[in-house]
Amino acid sequence: MMTNNDFDRQVDRLIQKGYPAMMDLSEEEFRNQLMPLKSKAKELERSGGTKEGNIPYVIVIRSERVDGEKAMQLVERKNQNGFSVMDAEDIQRFKPIEGIELPDGMAYMITDIDTGKETRNVTPNEAIKTIINDSRSPLTLEEGIAVVTHFPDLLMKNNGFSLLGSRCGDRRVTALWISAGKPKLGWCWAGNPHTWLGSASCCSRVGM
Secondary structure, three states, X not given: OOOHXXXXXXXXXXXXXXXXXXXXXXXXXXXXHHHHHHHHHHHHHXXXXXXXXXXXEEEEEOOOOOOHHHHHHOOEEOOEEOEEOOOHHHHHHOEEOOOOOOOOOOEEEEEEEEOOHHHOOOOHHHHHHHHHHOOOEEXXXXXXXXXXXXXXXXXXXXXXXXXXXXXXXXXXXXXXXXEOOEEEEXXXXXXXXXXXXXXXXXOEEEOO
């Protein structure tokens, strides 16, 4: 179970990564603007309800404030920084799919995060049906990057996850996995299964 110490840890990590400066904020301004989410995190902790093995919550900074390409480069796992095979323009083409409404403000939280082990070797086209039938929501591209920013060890060799909540109108879905020891943002075809890729989801999105 996570506590408010973990909320503070996530905020500290974002500060250490340089998010305030990229958003033209001081460290104090950055902390103050995230404070409303801290009270929401406390409510989540009191209510419980997170499935065993899932992450209770993760802070997500909106991509309008820090673009996905830069955010991916700031991911660090075992002293290796993340990278993307997609350029900034291509990343920006991926928008939330119909049915996903992102909370207003510079940041929000996703709750009860599952990286999709049960949907490994299932095509994204089929996995999204399972996610929706379970009354959950697929993670967007920016949410996936947020998860591995705060919990980089979730990515392991032959154990990544797809981000079905963002699409750009073609047959691609973005995904995160380990390549040459580094966290990688790439893409796969929506109709292809992979034994090493599940499809990540969350229970809800909580705004300020």
